[in-house]
Amino acid sequence: MTRRSRTHQSTPSNEQAILDAALTLAVTAGYEGTTMAEVARLSGLPVGSVYWHFNNKEQLFSELIDYCFETWKADHTGPTNRDLLRRSIAGSAGGSVNPENKAEAFWILALLFALEKRLTGNLARERYLEVRKQMFELMVERVEPQIPDSVLAVDPEFGRKMVVLGRALTDGFYIAASSGDDIDFLEFADLSASAVEALIARRAAAVAADEEKQ
Template sequence: MVRKTKEDALATRDSILDAAEQLFVTQGVAHTTLQHIATTAGLTRGAIYWHFEDKAALFNALMERAKMPLESALYLLEKQCPDDPLADLHEYIVCVFRLTVDDQRARRAFEIATLKMELVEEMNAVRRRRAEWKEQWMATCEGRIKIGVEHGLLKPDVDPALVALGLFALIDGLLRAWLLEPQSFDLVKVGEQIVDTHLECLRVVQ
């Protein structure tokens, strides 16, 4: 009986998060109330308060549950000493674009975090996640670029920190532009072409 009660509680919690995710995408975080979420989930506000202290706690739990495209593809950068670091970075970035297009939950989480909310103190999960991911990206990307320079694959005057920051801005900007107007361009095809143009400028001409 206890096991069933726990399972029911988890199912209710997930239904609350699912409803919040749906509403945050369609009407934004600020314009979504706990009553909106309760109604969509078929619950009372009391049921929501049983699981979450307030909307900020609910929002942060939603962000903790989600795995955004930028994070989901990081396994591709766990390889050690790649033979071609630019190809490695290319594979990762294109995977991010594909996940954004194909993985609806990952896309919704990124859309909520970047376009549907204000980065106020109460909604600290996004700020923390973004800072952590950016730090990890910078360190990993800089490491790849340094390997490329050391192996004579990339131009010797390339600044790894600047490259990492530029690629971060490029990825983030393309994702935001596509989310605002998904029909305006093919994120995977056009995104790959833009990224390749940028990366090839770093390569030593043989």
């Protein structure tokens, strides 16, 4: 999408200020409640400058999702699957409950793009759905190396199933906390990690037992 004619000075700091302002508003007011005028006010820039950088709110949110995705990729790393799941549940889901934790709180706002059917066809929603697929594949790349080769040989999709399970746990704990349940995210992150590790170990043992019978 092309930008508007050059009537305002474009600088990385201006664009960063606009993205930061949009993120701050997004986690408190949501997509519908965020306006370009409020983004301009919070960023300290003229509204014309905001429109010069981003033609409309859809484009602004689309690029905001990319901006947050880069942060997500850097944060969601770890030497073990336990570390990854702990980061996902206690970091993303747990952090999203606190609107002051803007980097994590945006994670759940992005999830709302997937659930809000009224935004079907919205540029920002479509970009989020694309990013969500990329997030999934990145997690598969990080999870699969820690699953025994014997398990993957029998069930090549097992790693992907573990990522689906981890994502469902992360989403579910956020919804539970948002509904008023008393959720200790660190405790449930460790419980979930232990359950996933036990599931992998059980599958590996079952595969080994089947091989012995043959």
